[in-house]
Amino acid sequence: MTASLVSIAHTTSRIIDAQRAQFAADAAALNCVLIDSTSAQQTAQQIATQNHGELLELDSLRGWCAVVVKSHAVARRAVAVSSSGFDLPTLQR
Numbered sequence: 001m002t003a004s005l006v007s008i009a010h011t012t013s014r015i016i017d018a019q020r021a022q023f024a025a026d027a028a029a030l031n032c033v034l035i036d037s038t039s040a041q042q043t044a045q046q047i048a049t050q051n052h053g054e055l056l057e058l059d060s061l062r063g064w065c066a067v068v069v070k071s072h073a074v075a076r077r078a079v080a081v082s083s084s085g086f087d088l089p090t091l092q093r
């Protein structure tokens with residue numbers, strides 16, 4: 001019984017970490033596409049930290065940004081794309 005409860009708690013913790021990491025990666029990638037590249041790294045780090053995560057990677061080109069955020073042992077990646085400066089950026093899955 002105790003082993004089952006520990007397993008459920010561990011699984012729940014990993015699910016929460018995965019959600020936090022994905023949310024932070026999504027938000028940082030969208031933000032990166034919307035702002036200039038000089039402040040994207042700092043802003044992405046702030047977003048990751050606010051979501052109990054750590055920014056592992058940020059790659060950015062004009063209109064494209066990929067971000068990897070890790071929360072505890074779970075890392076998630078998000079890619080945002082904007083085809084022109086006038087449309088809303090979208091996440092690629």
